[in-house]
Amino acid sequence: MRLSSHLKTEGNMAKIALINRNLKRRETVKKFAAYRNELLVVINSIKTSNEDRRSARIKLQMLPRNASPVRVRNRCLLTGRPRGVYSKFGLGRSKLRDIAMSGEIPGVTKASW
Template sequence: MAKTSMVNRDIKRTKIVKKYATKRAELKATVLSPNSSYEEKMEAQTKLQKLPRDASPVRQRNRCVLSGRSRGVYRKFGLGRNKLREATMRGDVPGLRKASW
């Protein structure tokens, strides 16, 4: 089980990313637009830098939904490798079963 503080920090980051998503998208579009002037680009860049660091989606971490584990998480299922194995053994994951040959 992961530290609850780390899980809570990730939840907080997710909320902040959602809150600033449209503002970030507009500013990044301005910066990348070939039609905008140099001054507009620089102004948009400084506004982008003044946003909170956690507003960037890159700072989010994939975590297991059940245990909060940060490593070995399968995106498709949203579970860590240990919990995915347990769920597969119970038959909770449709279309997935233990390999045997």
Template sequence: MAKKSVIARNEKRIKLVAKYAVLRAELLKAGDYEALRKLPRDSSATRVRNRCVLTGRGRGVYAKYGLCRHMFRKFALEGKLPGVKKASW
């Protein structure tokens, strides 16, 4: 389980990205890099981390499911993810 402060920081970044998305797009289109530089750093989409919705784990996250590899495997084996089954050949 990730620390609550790390999860909260990422949530804050997600809100900032949404808040400044339109302004950032306009500035990029206009080529005004000085104004872009003055925006908050955390308003950039590259600073947002994909995290597991259950555990908050930041690495090994399947974006399609929003789960880390541990939770994905657990739910897949329990049959809680529709259309997912263990491979065998």
């Protein structure tokens, strides 16, 4: 699911390499999510012995750094812009406005009061 250079570029779009790196991080997070959650349950459980907790921490540290969901950056799906992204839509504020104003997102209208 890598992006290539045939992606639409408008204005100062994020570098393709940064977008691909972020997609690779998402794949890594998804790959290790279940195992990581199992380790975190062992670490955070009160009933776990200190030896088991210590071994779980060591195993957690041995996972790839990009397996942590904190390292994933929300980016606009159309432009790759890293800031001003509405996670509900996966779009940046400018593209969300353009698409919403053209009526392509059901139920989204311009506010008026």
